[in-house]
Amino acid sequence: MVFVTGIGIISAIGKNVSETLSSLLEGRTGIGKINHLQTIHKNNYVVGEVNHSLQELESLAGLKNSNYNRTTLLSLLATREALTSAGIKNVSTYRTGFISASSVGGMCHTELLYKDFLEHKSHKNFIDTHYTGVHATDVVKHFGIIDYVTTISTACSSAANAIMLGARLINNNILDRVVVGGTDALCKFTFNGFNTLMILDKEWCKPFDDNRKGLNLGEGAAYLVLESERVVKAENKKTIAILSGYGNANDAYHQTASSPDGQGAYAAIQKALAIANLSPNKIDYVNTHGTGTANNDLSEATAMKNIFKKNIPPFSSTKAFTGHTLAAAASIEAVIAILSIQHKTIFPNLNCITPMQDTKLFPVTSLQKNIEINHVLSNSFGFGGNCSSLIFSKN
Amino acid sequence: MENLIENLKKQIIEQLNLAEVKPEEINASAPLFGEGLGLDSIDALELIVLLEKSYGLKIQEPKDAKNIFQSVATLAEYISSHKK
Amino acid sequence: MSNYILSYTKIKNSCLWHNGKLITQNADTNNYTGFLDETYKFLNLSYPKFFKMDALSKLGVLCAEQILVDETIGSLYPKEKIAIVLSNKNSSLQTDIAYSKTMSDFPSPSLFVYTLPNIVTGEISIKHKITGENAFFIESDFNADLLHNYTELLLQNSDATLCGWLNVDEYICDGFLYFVAKQSASDEKKINFIKHNPTNITQLYTN
Numbered sequence: 001m002v003f004v005t006g007i008g009i010i011s012a013i014g015k016n017v018s019e020t021l022s023s024l025l026e027g028r029t030g031i032g033k034i035n036h037l038q039t040i041h042k043n044n045y046v047v048g049e050v051n052h053s054l055q056e057l058e059s060l061a062g063l064k065n066s067n068y069n070r071t072t073l074l075s076l077l078a079t080r081e082a083l084t085s086a087g088i089k090n091v092s093t094y095r096t097g098f099i100s101a102s103s104v105g106g107m108c109h110t111e112l113l114y115k116d117f118l119e120h121k122s123h124k125n126f127i128d129t130h131y132t133g134v135h136a137t138d139v140v141k142h143f144g145i146i147d148y149v150t151t152i153s154t155a156c157s158s159a160a161n162a163i164m165l166g167a168r169l170i171n172n173n174i175l176d177r178v179v180v181g182g183t184d185a186l187c188k189f190t191f192n193g194f195n196t197l198m199i200l201d202k203e204w205c206k207p208f209d210d211n212r213k214g215l216n217l218g219e220g221a222a223y224l225v226l227e228s229e230r231v232v233k234a235e236n237k238k239t240i241a242i243l244s245g246y247g248n249a250n251d252a253y254h255q256t257a258s259s260p261d262g263q264g265a266y267a268a269i270q271k272a273l274a275i276a277n278l279s280p281n282k283i284d285y286v287n288t289h290g291t292g293t294a295n296n297d298l299s300e301a302t303a304m305k306n307i308f309k310k311n312i313p314p315f316s317s318t319k320a321f322t323g324h325t326l327a328a329a330a331s332i333e334a335v336i337a338i339l340s341i342q343h344k345t346i347f348p349n350l351n352c353i354t355p356m357q358d359t360k361l362f363p364v365t366s367l368q369k370n371i372e373i374n375h376v377l378s379n380s381f382g383f384g385g386n387c388s389s390l391i392f393s394k395n
Numbered sequence: 396m397e398n399l400i401e402n403l404k405k406q407i408i409e410q411l412n413l414a415e416v417k418p419e420e421i422n423a424s425a426p427l428f429g430e431g432l433g434l435d436s437i438d439a440l441e442l443i444v445l446l447e448k449s450y451g452l453k454i455q456e457p458k459d460a461k462n463i464f465q466s467v468a469t470l471a472e473y474i475s476s477h478k479k
Numbered sequence: 480m481s482n483y484i485l486s487y488t489k490i491k492n493s494c495l496w497h498n499g500k501l502i503t504q505n506a507d508t509n510n511y512t513g514f515l516d517e518t519y520k521f522l523n524l525s526y527p528k529f530f531k532m533d534a535l536s537k538l539g540v541l542c543a544e545q546i547l548v549d550e551t552i553g554s555l556y557p558k559e560k561i562a563i564v565l566s567n568k569n570s571s572l573q574t575d576i577a578y579s580k581t582m583s584d585f586p587s588p589s590l591f592v593y594t595l596p597n598i599v600t601g602e603i604s605i606k607h608k609i610t611g612e613n614a615f616f617i618e619s620d621f622n623a624d625l626l627h628n629y630t631e632l633l634l635q636n637s638d639a640t641l642c643g644w645l646n647v648d649e650y651i652c653d654g655f656l657y658f659v660a661k662q663s664a665s666d667e668k669k670i671n672f673i674k675h676n677p678t679n680i681t682q683l684y685t686n
Contacts, residue, residue: 103595105570111579132570132617150625151617153570154597161614168632189575192582193591198440198457248612250563250604255592257436267559267610383592384601386613412589414530437531440588448585 002167003239004392005177005227006086008078009335011220011322012048015060016081021339024347027367029321031204031216037186038112041195045202048218048323049186050074067125069109070185071102072135074221074328079139079179086177086225087237094176094231097148098140099166100223101158101182103327105132108187135183148175153327155382156289157248158182160330160390163224164246170228177231181223181331190326191217197256205292207317208301208363210354215291218323222331224338241338244375245278245391247271256383257295262303264387265289265379269307272389278375283313283391285346285371287337287378288363290317291324300379301359313377316349316363330380330388337376337392345369399471407467410445411438423467431466439464450474480661482634483672486546487643487657487683490518490538497545499686511652515541531589532602533574535647539565539599540606542656543641547607552658559610560638563600564629565656566616567646570596599645611637621655621684623677630659630675644684655684 009016012030013023023030030048034041037049050057057073058066061080068076079098083091106129113123128134133151140149148169152161159182166180194200194217201214224243232239249271251264258264273280289300297317304312318336325332340346349363356362378390404418407427411434425431428439439457442464446452452474454460463473489496493505493514503521505514515537519529522544529537546552571594578590592598597615604613612633616625621644630640643656659675673679 107575131568131619133619152614153595153617154600154613154615155595165614165629172632174628189579189582189594192586193578193594196440196586196588196591197437198443198588248614249559250600250610250613252601252604252608252610254435254605255437255598255601264610382597383595384597384599384613384615385604386597386600412530413527415527437589437592444585444587 001229002170002226002243003229003232004224004241004243004338005232005237005239006082006088006225007240007335007338008081008085009220009222009332010050010074010077011325011332012050012218013321015052015077017085017335020335021343024321024336024339025367027348027350029204029350031320031323037188039188039191041191045200046204046216047186048216048325050219068138069106069126069129071104071106071108071183072129072138074185074219075100075135075139075183076142078181078183078221078223079143082179082223082225083143088225091143091145095147096145097166097169097175097178098136098145099150099152099162099178099180100136100139101152101162101327102132102135102184103153103155103158104184104187104190106130106134107189108185111187111189145179148178154386155384156324156326156329157380157382157386157388158327158330160380160388161248163243163331163334163390164248164388166226167243167246170226177225177227179223179225181221182328183221184219184326184328186217186219199293201292204351205320206351207290207292207319207349208297208356208361209352210356212292212294212297214293215319216323218325220322220325220328220332222328222335224331224334239395241341242393242395243390244393245272245276246389247275248386248388251385251387253385258299258381260299260302262299262306264385265300265303265381266306268387268389269303269377269379272377272391276391276393278391280308281311283375283377284373285340285376286313286315287333287340287376288315288317289379289381290319290349292319296381297356298358300381301356301361304361305359312361314346314364314368316347318347320350330378330390333378333380334390334392337378340376341373341392341394344371344373346371396471396475399475400467403467403471406445406449410441421467425466427464427466450478452477482631482659482675483662484657484659484675484679484683485672486549486552488542488545490542490652490654495541526606533593534652535571535574535596535645536593536599536602538647538652538654539645540602542643542645542654543603546641546656546658556639556660558608561609562612562633562637562640563603563609564614564626564633564640564642565600566618566622566625566644567596568617568619569646569648570617573647573649623680623684627675627677627680634659634661657683
């Protein structure tokens with residue numbers, strides 16, 4: 001069995017778990033105007049931006065002149081909170097790993113600095129951080145994690161795959177505990193690209209609404225600490241939740257669009273249920289991928305109808321709170337799923353007014369408290385047909 | 396109009412990387428999407444780029460594009476009636 | 480039952496190798512994109528979508544082809560039980576650069592599609608209708624231990640895995656894919672199969 005013993009998060013709705021929970025409970029979205037990202041689209045779009053400049057993030061991390069880029073700092077802050085919340089003071093007591101995920105890596109800085117790199121040699125440090133995996137090697141160096149490090153890059157399902165790999169390494173006794181999750185910072189390249197695909201909504205996104213126009217990009221990082229049963233018993237540790245199921249499948253349909261009947265999503269959810277040894281009717285809440293694009297929400301709703309048939313559990317997309325945080329999305333939403341279990345609350349799918357005509361499914365649109373939540377399904381579907389689902393269960 | 400259609404065929408082949416297709420193989424009134432050339436949603440976006448790049452015509456919503464991109468002929472029709 | 484490498488392909492220095500045998504090559508080792516397009520024609524692929532792909536996806540699709548169409552190998556396994564595990568160092572950097580050049584006037588959506596390294600797993604899956612698990616790792620160098628360990632874990636639930644390293648930079652493309660599956664001790668063909676371990680994986684990659 002794999003236990004979650006710590007969580008850490010930073011996103012547009014808060015710089016830690018406590019702020020995140022407040023925002024979720026108060027229905028306070030993090031979607032708003034662009035303040036920090038330097039882009040020509042600044043006044044035309046809304047995003048889920050972390051409300052701190054690079055200098056402020058450095059300060060929060062207790063660092064100065066670190067040359068860590070935004071992606072790395074977000075990762076570091078969330079990792080620190082996760083390790084602290086898991087009560088881990090010495091990472092070398094057990095075989096400890098770090099599995100992260102990112103799509104942007106250091107590009108948030110290199111895109112600004114590479115043009116005059118030859119004139120300004122001082123930029124060299126940032127140029128060296130371009131590669132996706134550098135944030136992970138920086139973070140493990142900072143915390144002294146030496147037993148295992150790798151970075152996964154499978155688009156929007158990346159962090160879920162990091163979580164899955166972590167669980168497998170523990171189940172196969174390769175690691176005793178592992179910090180798993182993902183990080184992504186907003187950057188011009190990504191912004192420009194999503195705009196070119198015409199899947200951005202210039203206004204606040206409306207996941208699962210019949211009139212939805214697209215997604216809002218977001219940024220952030222979140223990590224879980226997963227520990228084995230043996231370590232939890234030996235340390236007499238308080239556990240937060242159980243990672244009871246996980247599944248991944250390829251949609252095999254299109255490079256960026258999901259299949260109309262959500263085949264990949266269906267297969268991933270089925271696998272997760274099988275590992276958790278749960279029938280669909282045991283799921284109490286689904287935190288959906290729910291990006292707000294015409295394509296994803298229809299595909300995911302269709303997959304849910306095929307899995308759950310007439311008994312669709314309450315579901316919501318929390319991307320109208322945080323934006324679509326790309327490689328960090330699955331871990332940010334894993335933390336939200338766990339908060340849901342801990343606080344017996346289903347967080348609302350904000351900004352959804354008109355039910356989808358084609359599937360007639362409608363998410364939870366207001367805060368639901370005092371709900372007994374034993375099992376939460378969390379979906380994340382990435383470009384390249386990479387579909388992942390996780391199931392978290394109450395202790 | 397004939398010239399425009401012939402030029403469009405060449406531009407479409409180039410813009411969409413249809414390396415194995417020759418202009419004479421494209422029927423001007425055959426559907427571009429679904430059957431015919433079997434183009435997909437990304438190809439539709441590239442056609443939007445082509446319209447702006449080569450003809451200065453901007454399409455704001457992908458949904459508007461559906462009728463315009465039905466065939467090479469409808470695309471040519473749109474260009475000649477809107478071109479400044 | 481142990482896991483064995485049943486088939487492998489390599490593309491490097493404008494050469495395509497399959498199970499150690501040279502299949503085709505081009506004298507011009509500097510032009511790998513030309514070689515990839517020629518190999519497509521040489522293999523008679525008849526898959527027009529190939530020409531929309533970036534170099535990384537072309538490399539992956541070509542490396543995967545002979546393994547997956549082989550009736551004694553690829554076709555034997557249910558598509559939903561074949562996993563794909565790929566890795567590289569450069570992610571999608573070449574295409575990122577190409578896309579960034581279009582950003583100043585007419586950004587290209589078809590280029591942006593390929594600015595993620597795992598799109599190649601999508602392309603292989605689409606072509607061969609493979610719907611099993613898939614992952615993509617970014618590593619600073621070819622890592623046989625990672626491929627071995629992760630694949631051994633996956634084979635607890637998958638029947639077979641296509642795995643390897645696909646790395647592209649401005650001058651070089653380096654492709655190495657292999658197919659690994661469980662084989663029983665009594666399988667006659669076993670004499671041609673290679674035991675799945677990091678030493679053998681490294682040897683196949685470097686030779």
